[in-house]
Amino acid sequence: MKSLKLALAVAISATAMTSFAHARDQIQIAGSSTVLPYAKIVAENFGETFPNFKTPVVESGGSSAGLKEFCRGVGAEFIDIANASRAIREKEIASCAEAGVTDIQEIRIGYDGIVFATDISGPDFALEPIDLYKGLAAKVVVDGELVDNPYKTWNEVNADFPEWEIAAYIPGEKHGTREVFEEKVLLVGCEEAGGLKARMDAGMDEDTSEKDCYAVRKDGAAVDIDGDYTETLSRIDANKTGMGVFGLAFYENNTDKLKVATMSDVVPTTESIAKGEYPVSRPLFFYVKKAHLGVIPGLQEYVEFFTSDDMTGPDSPLAEYGLVAAPEEEREMVREGFTSGKTM
Amino acid sequence: MADTSLTDNNVAAPRHRDIGLKKRYAAERRFQFYGKLAIAFGLFFLALLLWTVVSKGYTAFQQTSINLDVTFDESVIDPKNERNENPMKLLTANYPKLAEAALYEKLGIDAEDKAGTKAADALISKGARAQLRDMLISNPELMNQTVNVWVLAAGEVDSAIKGQFDLSVDESRRKIKDNQLEMIEKLQQDGSLEGRFNTGLFTNGGSSRPETAGVGVAIIGSAYMMLIVLLTSLPIGVAASIYLEEFAPKNRLTDIIEVNINNLAAVPSIVYGLLGLAVFINFAGLPRSASLVGGLVLSLMTLPTIIIATRAALKAVPPSIRAAALGIGASKNQTVFHHVLPLAAPGILTGTIIGLAQALGETAPLLLIGMVAFVVDAPATPLDPATALPVQIFMWANEAERAFVERTSGAIIILLAFLAVMNITAIFLRRRFERRW
Numbered sequence: 001m002k003s004l005k006l007a008l009a010v011a012i013s014a015t016a017m018t019s020f021a022h023a024r025d026q027i028q029i030a031g032s033s034t035v036l037p038y039a040k041i042v043a044e045n046f047g048e049t050f051p052n053f054k055t056p057v058v059e060s061g062g063s064s065a066g067l068k069e070f071c072r073g074v075g076a077e078f079i080d081i082a083n084a085s086r087a088i089r090e091k092e093i094a095s096c097a098e099a100g101v102t103d104i105q106e107i108r109i110g111y112d113g114i115v116f117a118t119d120i121s122g123p124d125f126a127l128e129p130i131d132l133y134k135g136l137a138a139k140v141v142v143d144g145e146l147v148d149n150p151y152k153t154w155n156e157v158n159a160d161f162p163e164w165e166i167a168a169y170i171p172g173e174k175h176g177t178r179e180v181f182e183e184k185v186l187l188v189g190c191e192e193a194g195g196l197k198a199r200m201d202a203g204m205d206e207d208t209s210e211k212d213c214y215a216v217r218k219d220g221a222a223v224d225i226d227g228d229y230t231e232t233l234s235r236i237d238a239n240k241t242g243m244g245v246f247g248l249a250f251y252e253n254n255t256d257k258l259k260v261a262t263m264s265d266v267v268p269t270t271e272s273i274a275k276g277e278y279p280v281s282r283p284l285f286f287y288v289k290k291a292h293l294g295v296i297p298g299l300q301e302y303v304e305f306f307t308s309d310d311m312t313g314p315d316s317p318l319a320e321y322g323l324v325a326a327p328e329e330e331r332e333m334v335r336e337g338f339t340s341g342k343t344m
Numbered sequence: 345m346a347d348t349s350l351t352d353n354n355v356a357a358p359r360h361r362d363i364g365l366k367k368r369y370a371a372e373r374r375f376q377f378y379g380k381l382a383i384a385f386g387l388f389f390l391a392l393l394l395w396t397v398v399s400k401g402y403t404a405f406q407q408t409s410i411n412l413d414v415t416f417d418e419s420v421i422d423p424k425n426e427r428n429e430n431p432m433k434l435l436t437a438n439y440p441k442l443a444e445a446a447l448y449e450k451l452g453i454d455a456e457d458k459a460g461t462k463a464a465d466a467l468i469s470k471g472a473r474a475q476l477r478d479m480l481i482s483n484p485e486l487m488n489q490t491v492n493v494w495v496l497a498a499g500e501v502d503s504a505i506k507g508q509f510d511l512s513v514d515e516s517r518r519k520i521k522d523n524q525l526e527m528i529e530k531l532q533q534d535g536s537l538e539g540r541f542n543t544g545l546f547t548n549g550g551s552s553r554p555e556t557a558g559v560g561v562a563i564i565g566s567a568y569m570m571l572i573v574l575l576t577s578l579p580i581g582v583a584a585s586i587y588l589e590e591f592a593p594k595n596r597l598t599d600i601i602e603v604n605i606n607n608l609a610a611v612p613s614i615v616y617g618l619l620g621l622a623v624f625i626n627f628a629g630l631p632r633s634a635s636l637v638g639g640l641v642l643s644l645m646t647l648p649t650i651i652i653a654t655r656a657a658l659k660a661v662p663p664s665i666r667a668a669a670l671g672i673g674a675s676k677n678q679t680v681f682h683h684v685l686p687l688a689a690p691g692i693l694t695g696t697i698i699g700l701a702q703a704l705g706e707t708a709p710l711l712l713i714g715m716v717a718f719v720v721d722a723p724a725t726p727l728d729p730a731t732a733l734p735v736q737i738f739m740w741a742n743e744a745e746r747a748f749v750e751r752t753s754g755a756i757i758i759l760l761a762f763l764a765v766m767n768i769t770a771i772f773l774r775r776r777f778e779r780r781w
Contacts, residue, residue, distance in 0.1 A: 024631065036718070041552045051432075055721050057718065059633065077632070120517070230741060253744040255517040256509055256519075
């Protein structure tokens with residue numbers, strides 16, 4: 001009996017294994033958790049607008065994990081689209097090419113703003129990159145010397161700020177958001193404060209000095225958040241004098257709990273980011289395998305639907321959720337790039 | 345010791361024998377106190393967990409709906425009367441407009457009033473499109489008729505009514521505006537806006553709109569996976585343990601196998617996920633995100649638990665049973681399958697259910713095989729993409745909208761209910777069939 005069952009099980013799994021390499025009729029997407037909410041909205045609307053196609057499956061897991069999955073190969077058993085909150089890296093393109101994934105089409109879907117916010121009961125913050133650098137960097141310049149960060153409260157950093165103990169909840173190293181925070185805030189502040197020059201004077205070359213500017217203090221005043229923005233929000237709920245880093249979309253969904261800080265006197269809104277006035281923003285992308293177009297049913301239509309003004313224009317559901325729509329010429333360029341078959 | 349006491353002068357005198365009675369009683373009382381403290385500690389945290397989950401989540405089982413008299417107006421749905429040639433027409437028509445028109449009428453808003461209509465439109469869930477479409481497609485005779493339906497209210501309306509928004513802050517900081525609150529109040533007063541039982545929570549799949557999001561796909565996915573775990577790991581686990589316990593010679597090799605099985609039970613579950621990705625998806629070519637792969641990965645994880653439980657249950661069967669069976673002429677095989685296994689069955693069953701419950705709550709290995717995903721369509725077979733209950737909880741916990749907070753807790757309540765039912769079944773089976781010797 002047992003052996004019969006066992007033989008049956010083996011036979012079933014053997015036939016299963018051979019018959020699964022069949023064509024897939026559902027788009028599979030993986031990647032960035034920042035792009036996930038937007039991809040979900042588009043996927044859901046796609047399923048409703050095109051009832052003849054199945055609703056795409058969107059996996060979460062992070063830009064790097066998604067691109068790694070994407071680069072594993074061409075064929076129905078591999079995913080079709082990778083969402084990314086940063087541009088694909090040279091190394092990733094190379095590893096893609098090794099697995100035979102050569103024709104990759106890059107689609108830029110819009111911009112994501114990164115905002116600094118405090119609890120709604122707190123005072124207004126008018127931040128400058130230099131304030132954040134002085135408050136959060138591991139080493140700052142005092143009297144021309146590079147020293148370990150001595151500041152304990154925000155009013156020591158800038159007399160206009162309240163006397164709050166410095167507690168900032170910043171995205172952890174694995175987040176794509178951290179990269180933007182480093183480049184657009186810490187580095188800019190570091191240059192303004194003279195930290196970059198002080199480092200180069202001390203004999204570091206430019207690259208190492210820049211990397212060194214990214215170092216965040218480790219004495220507990222700057223806390224890495226490895227989870228999502230919901231975790232940052234609960235930290236601020238618990239510590240009313242904390243400051244958190246959020247995506248614009250998340251902030252806009254929680255305006256009754258959070259007060260946003262201005263950066264260089266610009267209030268972060270979809271408009272100010274679209275115009276390029278608010279400095280801390282980044283483009284969001286997804287990558288499509290050209291070899292899958294026309295093979296996976298609905299893939300072509302999905303990309304066209306995603307890039308249409310109905311989805312990513314200024315009055316689209318994505319903009320409503322918090323995506324900053326790209327200027328019209330750029331959207332037109334993205335669409336043209338896709339239809340003309342431009343690859344990387 | 346004995347020698348010295350013999351030569352001791354006091355040996356003959358009546359003496360008070362200090363055997364530390366008081367101290368020993370005190371030690372026992374202290375231990376009992378510590379034990380009770382430990383239990384109280386555990387119970388306190390259980391109560392805290394249940395309280396936070398239930399107090400946040402019980403509202404998820406009610407969802408605000410709006411009662412509308414919707415007219416399936418042909419001039420909106422199919423103005424050129426082309427639905428016979430082009431069946432897509434009915435699928436893609438502008439259904440939200442029907443619900444919106446009905447709401448304007450109910451609230452007495454002029455269709456030309458831009459600000460008013462915009463505010464009113466935002467009260468109705470975007471899920472109304474699918475609801476009205478499905479009604480008309482299943483019953484084409486509804487065309488040009490007026491039907492009284494309950495359509496879902498938007499997630500923000502639901503959150504506002506349930507008090508999840510701080511309505512005292514300035515209007516510009518709120519998702520729901522003052523004029524919308526007035527409309528809501530008006531609808532509430534004439535009874536056309538109320539909380540109704542949220543069947544969608546159990547039947548819907550993933551959705552980016554909180555009001556139409558449900559754990560339906562996750563429940564189906566979890567059910568498929570549990571079925572696969574049961575079908576694969578129970579026979580394999582029981583067969584392995586019977587062989588190891590009853591037939592295998594006791595030597596160094598079986599010792600090594602035993603150590604390894606015990607080790608496997610303690611391997612972090614993410615490792616099984618990596619294994620599943622390498623073997624089932626990359627090598628065997630099974631589809632990503634499918635509950636078949638999830639089930640197989642969880643089977644690997646559950647196998648050691650079942651083997652250990654089964655071996656313990658077989659060991660608990662007294663040797664006299666085996667000796668008696670062998671003594672009256674049964675073969676080794678007959679002894680095992682006719683006598684030992686039936687007596688061990690309650691223990692095996694309990695172990696299996698506990699293993700299944702463990703597998704039901706697992707997320708980490710599913711991440712790597714693509715089951716931490718947004719899936720809308722209900723999976724028809726175990727080969728279709730699906731998610732699992734704990735995965736759904738994880739994904740909802742990361743959502744920005746306030747309405748997902750209660751849904752997260754609601755999904756936790758559902759998962760806890762499933763786990764409780766499984767564990768109670770295990771206890772019941774043990775009580776019912778357990779034999780003591």
